Amino acid sequence: xxxxxxxxxxxxxxxxxxxxxxxxxxxxxxxxxxxxxxxxxxxxxxxxxxxxxxxxxxxxxxxxxxxxxxxxxxxxxxxxxxxxxxxxxxxxxxxxxxxxxxxxxxxxxxxxxxxxxxxxxxxxxxxxxxxxxxxxxxxxxxxxxxxxxxxxxxxxxxxxxxxxxxxxxxx
Amino acid sequence: xxxxxxxxxxxxxxxxxxxxxxxxxxxxxxxxxxxxxxxxxxxxxxxxxxxxxxxxxxxxxxxxxxxxxxxxxxxxxxxxxxxxxxxxxxxxxxxxxxxxxxxxxxxxxxxxxxxxxxxxxxxxxxxxxxxxxxxxxxxxxxxxxxxxxxxxxxxxxxxxxxxxxxxxxxxxxxxxxxxxxxxxxxxxxxxxxxxxxxxxxxxxxxxxxxxxxxxxxxxxxxxxxxxxxxxxxxx
Numbered sequence: 001x002x003x004x005x006x007x008x009x010x011x012x013x014x015x016x017x018x019x020x021x022x023x024x025x026x027x028x029x030x031x032x033x034x035x036x037x038x039x040x041x042x043x044x045x046x047x048x049x050x051x052x053x054x055x056x057x058x059x060x061x062x063x064x065x066x067x068x069x070x071x072x073x074x075x076x077x078x079x080x081x082x083x084x085x086x087x088x089x090x091x092x093x094x095x096x097x098x099x100x101x102x103x104x105x106x107x108x109x110x111x112x113x114x115x116x117x118x119x120x121x122x123x124x125x126x127x128x129x130x131x132x133x134x135x136x137x138x139x140x141x142x143x144x145x146x147x148x149x150x151x152x153x154x155x156x157x158x159x160x161x162x163x164x165x166x167x168x169x170x171x
Numbered sequence: 172x173x174x175x176x177x178x179x180x181x182x183x184x185x186x187x188x189x190x191x192x193x194x195x196x197x198x199x200x201x202x203x204x205x206x207x208x209x210x211x212x213x214x215x216x217x218x219x220x221x222x223x224x225x226x227x228x229x230x231x232x233x234x235x236x237x238x239x240x241x242x243x244x245x246x247x248x249x250x251x252x253x254x255x256x257x258x259x260x261x262x263x264x265x266x267x268x269x270x271x272x273x274x275x276x277x278x279x280x281x282x283x284x285x286x287x288x289x290x291x292x293x294x295x296x297x298x299x300x301x302x303x304x305x306x307x308x309x310x311x312x313x314x315x316x317x318x319x320x321x322x323x324x325x326x327x328x329x330x331x332x333x334x335x336x337x338x339x340x341x342x343x344x345x346x347x348x349x350x351x352x353x354x355x356x357x358x359x360x361x362x363x364x365x366x367x368x369x370x371x372x373x374x375x376x377x378x379x380x381x382x383x384x385x386x387x388x389x390x391x392x393x394x395x396x397x398x399x400x401x402x403x404x405x406x
Contacts, residue, residue: 004243009235016234020226031319034230038321041234046244107218126219132184144180148172151180154215155208161218 008048012041015057018128019064025111025123026068036071040064061128062138065120110160118153121146126154179205183212233320240291240322286349287323288342289374289386295329296340296372296388309335311402334399339389341403347378348386366393375400 020037027033044051044063051059111119124135125146132150136143172180181187182195199206285293314331321327325346332339342348347363350356351374354367363378375396376386387400 002243005239005241009238013231013234016231017226020230021222021224024224030227034227034233034319035321037226037230038234038237041238042241045238045241049244104221107222111219111222122215122219126216127222144177147180147184148177151176151183151208151212155211157215157218158211161214 004048005045008045011048011056012044012060015060018057019060021127022061022064022123023068025108025119025127026064036064036068039067043067055134057128058130058134058138061124061130065138107157107161110157113160114153114156118149118156121149122153122157125150175205179208183209229316229318233318236318236320240287240294285351285369288325288327288344288348289351291320291322291327292329292340292342292374292386292388293369293372295331295342296338311339311399314338332403337389337391339387339391339399339403341400342386342388344384344386345382347384348376350376364397366396377404379404 016037019040020033023033023036023040024030027036040060040063044060047063053059111122114122120139121135124130124138125132130138132143132146135146139146178187178191178195182192187195199209311332311334314333317328317330319326319328325344325348327342327344329340329342332341350365351367354365354374354376356363356365364376366373366375368374371390372388373391373393373396374386374388375393376384377400378384385400385404387396387403389396389399391399
């Protein structure tokens with residue numbers, strides 16, 4: 001393996017799980033997510049010589065977002081695909097019991113219902129593990145804006161998980 | 172966002188000093204709306220923790236392989252330098268291009284004119300991991316898990332096999348494999364086959380009528396390749 005390839009892989013492969021976690025929430029399905037991860041790494045390799053910052057994970061995440069946006073713009077020109085069935089919402093509105101009954105599929109569905117700005121901010125902070133300041137730098141917005149989006153997104157997510165869209169959440 | 176919510180967001184983010192945080196704590200004791208906001212924030216974070224997952228097995232290998240196949244990025248040269256240094260810069264650029272070509276050739280052994288997907292299969296065939304404990308026999312035995320990769324825009328699934336002590340790679344794709352230079356091609360009812368050798372490795376390709384193409388690489392003569400291909404694609 002050439003030195004450039006080895007140096008790039010040594011610096012970036014430790015962040016593969018984080019990039020994949022983000023890709024799973026940007027792509028339509030697991031296979032598309034893997035393709036997105038591959039495209040992210042190939043683009044990152046092209047620009048690796050110009051990457052001088054200390055936060056390689058944040059750099060990869062930003063590239064992944066850009067790749068996904070480009071793909072979304074291309075996809076918008078295609079006819080819409082038929083979406084899968086929506087999982088049934090839990091009807092119990094007691095928070096602790098709702099948490100015990102949650103499964104990953106339902107949580108992922110609820111996350112997908114959030115407005116894009118809130119969803120991306122939550123994914124970057126709560127799933128990838130970036131700080132609010134890092135997310136602000138990635139998205140190019142103030143830190144306070146990120147915190148507001150995350151808080152409102154979490155509240156909306158919780159509301160979806162306890163079925164507040166059906167009832168008002170009170171016993 | 173009003174001042175009330177802004178203060179609560181700052182509290183949840185840990186931005187408040189001890190005195191202001193204590194004030195919010197006391198406020199929460201008597202404000203149902205704010206208390207609910209904190210509970211919902213906590214519930215969402217706990218739920219999101221359930222979404223943490225490791226990357227799928229094989230993804231790291233796929234990424235490593237894709238990056239290894241990629242040519243090293245070309246260094247950027249300033250235009251001003253090109254005008255000033257003229258012939259010396261052109262000569263340096265040519266040397267760089269040749270170096271990159273040599274490196275690329277080392278990474279992807281095969282004829283320099285071979286399509287990327289064919290070079291990918293050749294590369295796989297030359298880097299098959301040893302299959303410890305697997306008995307050698309006349310019937311092909313799959314080794315490891317299938318690997319999905321995209322080579323120059325063509326999606327491939329690659330699988331290793333071992334048969335009679337010989338390692339083989341079978342690549343399948345929904346697109347036909349480009350025919351490399353000096354390959355012998357024959358057209359049959361509903362499809363085309365081609366075969367070529369690169370050093371000790373033979374390549375045998377079938378573009379089937381169902382839209383699936385298969386490319387087999389193994390150190391075997393053409394007749395044996397055709398027989399092995401028939402066994403593998405009939406599974």
